[in-house]
Each structure stands twice: as C-alpha cells, then as structure tokens.
Amino acid sequence: MSSLLGTGVVETFLFFGAYGFLGAFLKLRCDLSFTVIGLILACYGLGGLLYSAPVKRLTRALGERGLLPAEEARSAACFSWPSPSHRIGRIPFLAPSVSASPPL
Secondary structure: OHHHHHHHHHHHHHHHHHHOOHHHHHHHHHOOOHHHHHHHHHHHHHHHHHHHOOHHHHHHHHHHHHHHHHHHHHHHHHHHOOOOHHHHOOOHHHHHHHHOOOOO
C-alpha cells in the first residue's frame, strides 16, 4: 500500500509540476494568445471530467485488463483521424512525441 501511495505522490509532482508551466510554454514556443492557451487547458480539464463519468461502468464491463486495450484502440482511432496539420505546419510541442515513434 505504501508503494502505491508513493507512486501516486511522485506521479502527482511530476505531472502537475510540468502542467503548471504548460501555459508559459505554449506562449513562448507557439506565441498563442492567452485566450487560446486558456481554452486548451480548459479543454484538457473538461476531457478529464468527461472521462470520469463513464470510467466506473467501463471498468466494470471490461475489467482493468480489458480497459487498457480499449483505450489504446480509442487513442489509435483518434490519432489516425485526418487533421488539417499538413496545412498549418508542424506543431512544435508535439514534435518530440511524433519523432520518437517507431517507423511504420
């Protein structure tokens, strides 16, 4: 139990510590307005709230081991959805995650 609690504490510090600087990072690197930055961060929070509503039923229906492949399939579907990124150029803050992926 203590290792689980410790993992949660470390994860909280690493995630929320970096998340606190995301607005400044978007302003510096992408030169977005503070309104757009606020909308991006608010949509992230809204996504978390929308996910928290069905997660209990999903966990009960799929089990903890079945939830991971279902979420991976959902993420793959979202990433394969056509986007207008080829028209607006490369998004700098997504570049490390895209370039780190293995070639297909």
